Every structure is written in C-alpha cells, then in structure tokens.
Amino acid sequence: MFCYQCEQTAGGTGCTKVGVCGKNEDIASLQDTLIIALKGIAAYAYHARELGAHDEEVDAFLAEGLFTTLTNVNFDLGSHIDLLLKAGEVNLKAMEMLSKAHSSRFGLPTPTRVKVGTEEGSGIVVTGHDMLDLYELLVQSEGTGVKVYTHGEMLPAHGYPELRKFKHLAGNYGTAWQNQRREFEEFSGAILGTTNCVLTPKESYRDRMFTCGIARLPGVRHIEGRDFRPVIEKALSLPPLPDDVKATTTTGFHHQAVLGLAEKIVGAVKDGKIRHFFLVGGCDGQKPGRSYYTEFVQRLPKDCVVLTLGCGKYRFNYLDLGDIDGIPRLIDMGQCNDAYSAIQVAVALAQAFNCGVNDLPLTLVLSWFEQKAVSILLTLLHLGIKNIRIGPSLPAFFTTNVLKTLQDNYSIQPLTTPEADIEAILG
Ligand code: SF4
Numbered sequence: 001m002f003c004y005q006c007e008q009t010a011g012g013t014g015c016t017k018v019g020v021c022g023k024n025e026d027i028a029s030l031q032d033t034l035i036i037a038l039k040g041i042a043a044y045a046y047h048a049r050e051l052g053a054h055d056e057e058v059d060a061f062l063a064e065g066l067f068t069t070l071t072n073v074n075f076d077l078g079s080h081i082d083l084l085l086k087a088g089e090v091n092l093k094a095m096e097m098l099s100k101a102h103s104s105r106f107g108l109p110t111p112t113r114v115k116v117g118t119e120e121g122s123g124i125v126v127t128g129h130d131m132l133d134l135y136e137l138l139v140q141s142e143g144t145g146v147k148v149y150t151h152g153e154m155l156p157a158h159g160y161p162e163l164r165k166f167k168h169l170a171g172n173y174g175t176a177w178q179n180q181r182r183e184f185e186e187f188s189g190a191i192l193g194t195t196n197c198v199l200t201p202k203e204s205y206r207d208r209m210f211t212c213g214i215a216r217l218p219g220v221r222h223i224e225g226r227d228f229r230p231v232i233e234k235a236l237s238l239p240p241l242p243d244d245v246k247a248t249t250t251t252g253f254h255h256q257a258v259l260g261l262a263e264k265i266v267g268a269v270k271d272g273k274i275r276h277f278f279l280v281g282g283c284d285g286q287k288p289g290r291s292y293y294t295e296f297v298q299r300l301p302k303d304c305v306v307l308t309l310g311c312g313k314y315r316f317n318y319l320d321l322g323d324i325d326g327i328p329r330l331i332d333m334g335q336c337n338d339a340y341s342a343i344q345v346a347v348a349l350a351q352a353f354n355c356g357v358n359d360l361p362l363t364l365v366l367s368w369f370e371q372k373a374v375s376i377l378l379t380l381l382h383l384g385i386k387n388i389r390i391g392p393s394l395p396a397f398f399t400t401n402v403l404k405t406l407q408d409n410y411s412i413q414p415l416t417t418p419e420a421d422i423e424a425i426l427g
Contacts, residue, residue, distance in 0.1 A: 040375030088382030109159030128194030159252020283369030
C-alpha cells in the first residue's frame with residue numbers, strides 16, 4: 001500500500017516513518033485485506049440488488065469500510081482487526097440476502113442431475129455468476145432451437161426450479177474459469193460472460209463472445225439491458241455443436257435439501273457409518289498445487305462425506321464417490337456465496353449433536369483465489385470457526401504478524417500434503 005505521508009510503500013524498505021505515521025506493514029496488510037473483502041461483499045450485494053434485494057447495513061458498511069482506509073484516518077491495529085470481523089459479519093448478511101433473493105425468484109434449489117457436454121445443435125455457453133442474466137437469456141431463446149449451457153460457477157443454476165424448467169437449459173460445459181481460453185476455443189457456439197472470472201478471449205473466438213452486466217472485454221460486444229438477441233442470432237449463425245455428452249454431475253444441495261436428510265445424517269454419524277465431514281471448496285486457479293484438492297478427495301476414506309461449493313469443485317466433481325445409506329458422499333451446495341447454506345448445515349448439525357460447530361466432526365479445507373473467498377474466510381472467522389485449512393498457498397497480503405494473529409486465535413493452517421493432512425485430521 002502506498003503511504004501518502006511517507007510517500008513510500010507503507011512499512012516497506014523505503015518507509016522511514018513507521019511508528020510515526022502509523023502505517024506500518026501490519027496495518028497496511030489489514031487494510032488490504034479489508035479492501036479485498038469489501039470487493040467480495042460488493043459482488044454479492046450487487047447480485048442481490050439486481051434481484052430487488054438490498055440491506056441498509058450492508059450498504060452502510062461498504063461505505064464505512066472504504067472510508068476507514070483513507071489516508072491518516074485510523075492508525076489503530078485493534079480496530080482494524082475488529083473491522084475485518086465486522087466485514088465477515090456483514091458478508092454473512094450479504095450472502096444470506098443473495099441466497100434468499102435467488103430462491104424467492106427461482107425457487108428453492110433441489111438436487112439435480114446435470115449432463116456434462118454438448119448436444120447436437122446451436123448453443124450458447126454462459127459463464128460467470130449472474131442467475132438473472134441466465135434467466136433472461138433462457139426466456140429470450142426459448143423456441144429458437146438454441147440450447148444453453150452453464151460454465152464454471154453457473155452450474156448450480158440447474159438446481160433452481162424456475163431455471164431448469166426451460167428444456168433448452170441443456171447441460172454444463174467445461175470446468176473452472178482458468179480453463180476458459182481452451183474450453184471456449186473448443187466450444188463452437190456463442191459465449192456469454194456475465195461477471196468476474198472472465199478471461200480476455202483468444203482471437204479464435206472473440207467474435208462469438210459477448211459480455212453483459214459488470215463484465216467487459218476488449219473487442220467483445222457488450223449486451224445492454226439484457227437484450228440477448230445478438231447472442232442468440234450469433235449462435236444460430238454458427239455451425240452446430242457436436243453430440244458429445246460425456247458424463248453427468250449433481251448440483252442443487254441447498255441447505256433445505258441437506259437438512260431434509262438431517263435425521264439420516266445424524267443416525268449415520270451415531271452408528272459410526274459417517275466418520276467425518278469435509279467442506280472442500282472455494283475458488284479454483286492456475287497453480288499446479290491445486291491438484292492437492294483432487295488428491296485430497298480421492299484419498300478420503302469411504303466413511304467421509306464431502307460438501308463443496310465454488311468453482312474449486314471441478315477438481316473432483318466428476319468423481320463417483322457413491323453414497324452412505326442414501327446420503328451422497330459428494331454434496332454440491334452451489335456457488336461460493338452458497339457458503340451461507342454450508343454454514344446453515346453446520347449450525348443445524350451442531351444443534352442436533354448439542355455441541356459447538358468447532359466440536360463437530362467437520363473440517364474446512366478451502367481454496368482461495370479472489371476477493372469473495374477472502375470475504376467468506378472473514379465470515380468464518382467472525383463465526384469463531386477454527387482449524388480451517390487454507391491453500392494452495394497463504395494469501396501474500398498477510399504479513400507475518402497478521403498470519404500469527406490468525407494462527408494464534410483461529411488455528412488457521414496452511415495445507416501440507418493430502419496424505420499428511422488427512423492423517424492429522426482423522427488420526
Ligand atoms: S468461485 Fe471464485 S474463482 Fe471461481 S468463478 Fe467464483 S469467484 Fe471466480
């Protein structure tokens with residue numbers, strides 16, 4: 001962070017006034033974390049607002065949080081930590097607001113089997129996070145012969161009754177955001193990017209790509225006012241996609257659906273059939289170390305259940321983990337904002353077992369990449385959840401002191417190897 005008083009990088013080698021201007025590297029680190037988290041909260045608040053929901057407390061905190069990062073306004077380390085925990089609390093509210101806005105507009109998600117791959121005919125693939133954009137595209141493309149596919153974090157759309165009622169919502173294509181350039185080149189239809197985690201296109205498909213809403217890309221046509229006619233016309237003008245359905249996957253485990261299994265789950269735990277729950281999820285990314293998550297899930301004993309969310313799930317959601325007495329061993333709860341649903345499940349299980357969330361046989365193994373993941377981490381800290389394992393590497397904007405504070409108070413742990421971590425957790 002640049003310090004306007006020192007006119008140097010705060011706390012860096014050129015900073016001569018540490019302790020005078022107060023902008024030491026720990027405060028700079030906490031302010032960076034806050035700004036990153038505010039971006040994540042803003043994304044959820046934006047989506048909720050598009051669906052007609054807003055919350056005065058969330059909006060007020062976005063202003064307050066940014067204001068506290070101004071030059072020479074707050075030099076107090078303790079209050080910065082309080083602000084981060086408050087950001088976590090406000091993010092929980094934003095995720096709840098978005099969860100409710102989604103289900104009141106599109107119905108409560110239920111577990112749904114989804115085809116992976118394409119069917120013969122004209123097609124549009126939609127990436128990003130915006131369910132309202134997808135809904136409007138489905139309305140406008142109905143009856144045209146064009147099929148619509150979800151990509152990346154749009155996969156959970158198939159769980160919502162008001163979205164899957166469209167027969168031409170044909171399936172899921174591709175995997176997580178970092179594979180777009182290869183996957184979109186191979187997808188010969190039209191492409192729509194709705195939000196963040198959209199990559200600058202290759203020339204080979206730039207002319208069949210479109211953006212809408214908050215997303216913009218150089219040389220790519222932007223759709224205004226959710227009028228998707230140019231996208232549909234483009235899809236119809238392109239050669240048909242091949243008939244290439246490769247597999248199926250299941251999504252749509254809203255917390256209400258999981259809690260419908262609560263009695264079975266509690267019984268299976270008490271009978272020793274389920275030993276441990278893992279929440280393995282978050283953002284995916286390019287680093288080779290992210291193969292950790294695939295290996296971690298593959299190595300888990302058969303009496304463990306995996307909850308997942310975010311695009312990190314593509315590392316292992318093609319695996320057939322089977323079930324335990326009818327309880328699926330892989331439970332896809334949805335987008336990263338559906339961390340709200342995962343929290344509701346954890347709280348309900350803690351009530352059922354008459355213990356705290358930290359006493360449950362539950363471990364969080366998170367993958368972080370962008371801003372929303374940081375806001376979710378702060379939510380988990382606000383809720384007092386401990387022993388979170390985080391990777392593939394620790395956020396570079398945490399200083400040694402900030403990291404030590406997190407480790408001392410919340411026992412946050414970096415990933416080691418799947419084998420060693422499973423051994424340490426399960427014993
Ligand atoms: S989970 Fe994170 S990295 Fe993945 S698409 Fe969503 S915001 Fe982007």
